[in-house]
Amino acid sequence: MPDESALRTVDVARESGYSVQQVRDLERLGVIPAATRSSNGYRAYAPVHVRALRAYRGLAGAVGPVAARQLMADLWTRTVTEAAAAINAVHVGLARERDEVLRAQKALWAIESEAAHHGAVEGADTMTITELAAALGVRTSTLRFWEREGLVAPERVTSLRARRYDAPAIGAARIVAALRGSGYGIPAVRDIIDSLHSLHSLREGGGPERVRHILVERLDRIGARSVELLRAGADLAAVLDSLTPARDPAPAPA
Numbered sequence: 234m235p236d237e238s239a240l241r242t243v244d245v246a247r248e249s250g251y252s253v254q255q256v257r258d259l260e261r262l263g264v265i266p267a268a269t270r271s272s273n274g275y276r277a278y279a280p281v282h283v284r285a286l287r288a289y290r291g292l293a294g295a296v297g298p299v300a301a302r303q304l305m306a307d308l309w310t311r312t313v314t315e316a317a318a319a320i321n322a323v324h325v326g327l328a329r330e331r332d333e334v335l336r337a338q339k340a341l342w343a344i345e346s347e348a349a350h351h352g353a354v355e356g357a358d359t360m361t362i363t364e365l366a367a368a369l370g371v372r373t374s375t376l377r378f379w380e381r382e383g384l385v386a387p388e389r390v391t392s393l394r395a396r397r398y399d400a401p402a403i404g405a406a407r408i409v410a411a412l413r414g415s416g417y418g419i420p421a422v423r424d425i426i427d428s429l430h431s432l433h434s435l436r437e438g439g440g441p442e443r444v445r446h447i448l449v450e451r452l453d454r455i456g457a458r459s460v461e462l463l464r465a466g467a468d469l470a471a472v473l474d475s476l477t478p479a480r481d482p483a484p485a486p487a
Contacts, residue, residue, distance in 0.1 A: 239277035242268075249286035256286070263306030264289050284471040291465020295458045296323060313476045320469055323462060331455050333424070338448050340412055340425045360403060362387070362396045369410045376406065382419055384409045384426060 246253045259265055265285045268276035285305065292301035304323070308316045366373045376396075379385045385406045387396040398406065405426070412422045 239269075239271070240279065240282070242276050242278070245278045245282055245286070248283045250290070251286055259286065259289065259302075262302055263309065264302055265305075266309055281471060281475045284468040288465045288468035288472055291461045291468065292323070294461030295327065295465070308472060308476070311476065313473050313478055316473050316476055320473075327455060327459050327462065331452065331459075334448055334451050334455065336421070337425055338445075340408075340417070341445060341448070358400060359388075360398045362398070365398050365403060365406055369406060371410060379406065379409055382423065384419075384422060 240248075242253050242256055245251075246256050249256070251259070256265075260267060265278075265282045268278045268282070271277050289301055289305050292304060295301070296304070304319060308319065311319065360368065362373050362376055366376055369376075376385065376387075380387060380396075385398075385402055387398045387402050389396060408426065409422055412425060417425065
């Protein structure tokens with residue numbers, strides 16, 4: 234007797250919002266489990282296939298289609314506990330991205346606040362280590378420490394290899410001083426400077442307003458991706474419900 238609850242490919246396509254060909258392609262890629270075959274050879278799907286395709290759509294919006302395909306294909310091989318941990322890692326990743334942008338925004342505020350009080354530093358073409366330390370209100374040993382930590386890279390131009398700081402190095406030192414003065418530790422300062430470099434704010438110009446705009450746009454994108462992940466939540470839960478329960482731990486040896 235035929236299964237009354239079985240869905241045809243066209244039914245799954247209609248319910249999930251994908252085309253018939255996309256349903257077949259996503260099945261081939263492992264995003265959904267292989268359909269069973271009826272006696273006449275036609276594919277027979279279950280409601281969980283529809284929920285899985287909807288879950289994939291949300292994941293694709295959150296982490297991109299490639300990562301979403303890999304994650305969905307992996308979920309079918311996991312226990313409920315393992316799959317739940319994999320999905321939780323996506324939430325954690327988005328939260329981490331958001332924290333990094335918020336930290337960069339705070340850093341930008343610190344940089345602009347410091348610049349208002351030490352604008353003269355910005356106007357210099359080159360400075361010695363003594364001049365720069367005096368301008369920033371730090372010790373020369375502090376500048377050497379920042380150099381060892383890879384935060385500031387001065388030039389060495391004299392026969393005695395004395396340090397001189399050109400405009401980019403002065404700008405970097407000013408940023409480091411602002412962040413350290415705002416309570417950021419060295420690892421956090423390094424992360425922030427790397428983030429700002431990736432935004433081309435130190436080397437390619439654009440000014441604070443451009444950086445601020447980029448950071449706001451990035452927060453908006455992260456927010457939209459988080460919404461997509463939340464939207465997929467119920468469908469992901471249905472997928473997890475269809476998986477193998479968590480395995481009992483092996484008994485300890487006697």
